Amino acid sequence: MNAPQMLAHLAKSMEMAEGRVVTVNRRLPLRYPPLKQLVVYWLPWPKGAPTAPELLCRESFDWATERAAVRRMIQSFEQRDPKAPWPAHPAFGKLTSKAWGVLGYRHTDHHFRQFGI
Numbered sequence: 001m002n003a004p005q006m007l008a009h010l011a012k013s014m015e016m017a018e019g020r021v022v023t024v025n026r027r028l029p030l031r032y033p034p035l036k037q038l039v040v041y042w043l044p045w046p047k048g049a050p051t052a053p054e055l056l057c058r059e060s061f062d063w064a065t066e067r068a069a070v071r072r073m074i075q076s077f078e079q080r081d082p083k084a085p086w087p088a089h090p091a092f093g094k095l096t097s098k099a100w101g102v103l104g105y106r107h108t109d110h111h112f113r114q115f116g117i
Contacts, residue, residue, distance in 0.1 A: 001057075006111045007066035008057040013107060014073035016055065016087070017100050018080065023052040023090040031093035040092060040099050045110040052090045077104060 001009065015021040029035055082097035089095050095103065 002060075003115045003117075004061035004063045004066045005057045005059075006115060007063070007070050008059075008061050009051075009055055010108055010111060011066065011069040011073045012055045012057065014070075014077050014104060016052070016090075017077065017104060019087040021054055023054045025088055025090050025093070028091055030091050036092050040095070040103050040106075045106055047114075074108075077101075 012021050016023055030039055080097075084097075086095060086097060086100055089100075089103070092099075092103070
């Protein structure tokens with residue numbers, strides 16, 4: 001994954017959180033407390049963790065275009081009504097708006113650090 005592909009991946013992840021990208025749910029132990037809370041809120045983000053195939057981007061993308069898309073998605077995510085229904089996460093299942101926010105922040109931070117941004 002190069003840096004523009006990473007931005008496209010982050011935008012798709014946020015679109016998934018809004019229900020605009022549909023992913024296949026996986027029945028993993030991560031779906032159940034307390035493991036879900038440990039992973040979402042506390043444990044370090046693992047390198048090479050698997051992701052939903054629908055969120056992978058293999059094409060070459062333009063940095064400026066993808067950066068603008070991520071900015072739009074962050075603003076959309078920020079303005080979303082926390083009481084609105086949220087889709088299930090493919091690995092973690094049902095999440096609160098707070099958990100989606102924490103997960104989104106930690107995922108973005110992980111990839112920004114990965115690329116030195």
